Amino acid sequence: MDFLQTYGFLIVTMLQQGLLGLSLYFPLMAGQLSLASPGFYALGGYIAAIMLTAPQFAGWRDALGSWIFPVTWLFSALASAVLGVIVGVPALRLRGIYLALATIAFVQILQVLSLNLSITGGAVGLFAIPQAFGFVDRWQYIWIFLPTVIVVLLFAHRLQGSRVGRAFRAIREDELAADAMGIPPTRYKVLAFVIGAVLAGVVGAMSAPFLNTWNARQGTFDASIAFLAYTLIGGSRSMWGPLLGGALLASLPELLRSLADWRLVINGLVLVVASLYLPQGIVGALGRLRRKAPPQRPVTPSTPALGDTP
């Protein structure tokens, strides 16, 4: 238990950030770059925080007991889905960079609103959010986040093989050709975007009790960059990529703690170098190494295997 006391918070954070990385993966399955996840994450967190602290919801809390937590997840999911359609439809009728730009705008608008509305606690935010299910230690949130990771991975796996997943892939490879084959691109792109939005919203609702407090800093452009980095450094072509990227980069501050001020500079350099030398991300590079490895046969010292050189 000592191990969990020390590293529990970090492990849960790694899972949580991995999930947020995955929230970008779904739109990317259909070739769409969305930077909206911090917005939906913030929205979900606010909905949970309000339902768990506001006096107006005291009756709900008394009636539902611990069931209030799954109910906040459900409400966050619904709100994210509705808002996802509202944001997604105008931006996704167009091709190219528009979704990225529209989602940046979306995150900015939500941030201004959350800083100024009284229901979100203004600049101070909301605090004293009760712990989920009466947890007494932070590491216990692993019982929420680990099953969520597994469910999301199973869902992504099933989705890939399904008709919808194939439509996503067709749009990613060539939107015009997909359109000509009778796949309505806008509808599927919005669907992919909304799946990511719902995931980010639910993770937000799960995170509000975990972090105990919620404020406008949860949904910023910086977070958009961070989530994007998870996905691209981990690898955007496999569901393992964003998860791995999120987990790795979330643990980076811990590993780089001694670098203090230079940490963000190094973060930036990592982004530049990774987009140059790891265009398929870590998972993509590992996959390529494995494919390049020669079939099993005795290797004489004079002819080193290809896979030996990185």
Added chain:
Amino acid sequence: MTELLQNLINGLAIGSVYAIFALGYTLVFSILGIINFAHGAVFTLGAYFTYTLVVGQFENNGLIKGINLFPAGSPFHGSAWAFAAAALIGAVLSGLVAVVIERLAFRPMRARGADPLLALVSSLGVALVIVNLIQILVGAESYSFPTDIYGDLKPALIFSLGGKLIVVRTVQVIIFAVSMVLLLILGYVIGRTRIGKALRAVAENPGTASLLGISVTRFIIITFFLSGFLGGLAGTLVSTAFSVAGPYFGVAYGLKGLAVIVLGGLGSIPGAVVGGLVIGLAEAFVPAEYSAYKDAVAFALLFVILLIRPQGLLGRVQIQKV
């Protein structure tokens, strides 16, 4: 009436800076089809370069605290001309930084034929590096330019109209005039000169342009320099009107600039100008009791334009060819 006139003046002044700043995005976008996310960081750099030349002293938290880089006797102190020279040098330095950014973050991508999304990420990485290097070097404090940078010019002209006062700050006049002059020069260069013709050819089709003997790489470098110059100068102008508000202050302008170019039409030069002025005016006309929501105006307009006219105010409809 007076209120309308006052809002109009404020809106045109800030809108003209948005315009020249957003032009930096547009120039690069029209040539490479890529949005340079480091543009906001170059804006910040421009302000810091000029501030370093004019004041040259930073306090407290940075690595170069307390070092007087350009002491009071240096040529950039005192008169309005000295300040103008400092602003110009600051803009040139910003242009050079943009050229370096092109070399480090964009050219290698182009050479590999990489996904444009990756260039977006690497330019974000460069922005992160620049902003945090500024923070390490000079700290996160906010700095204001001295009040006498415009020499003997009065800080503001005040008119009385129907018993109410209209304030025109000298800074606003200078910002508007400098921006308009720059726009005219740029319009002339791009529309009337051989360099401009070559630039337009590269933007239209790099392959054909290079077959016609135009060095594409050279014109990409020129484009980045112009873009950085405009961004850096916009940073200086905004920071003289308000302040050099810490290493991150360009990020907000960088994002607002994206709303400007979408509003005007991606890749359209007149569009960037119109978009900038429209957003500047829209912000100025936000009633005082809603001023906290001012920063959301540009982004709300972005959604409105996507709904009613996705190609932007002056953009061309793109026909996707197979």
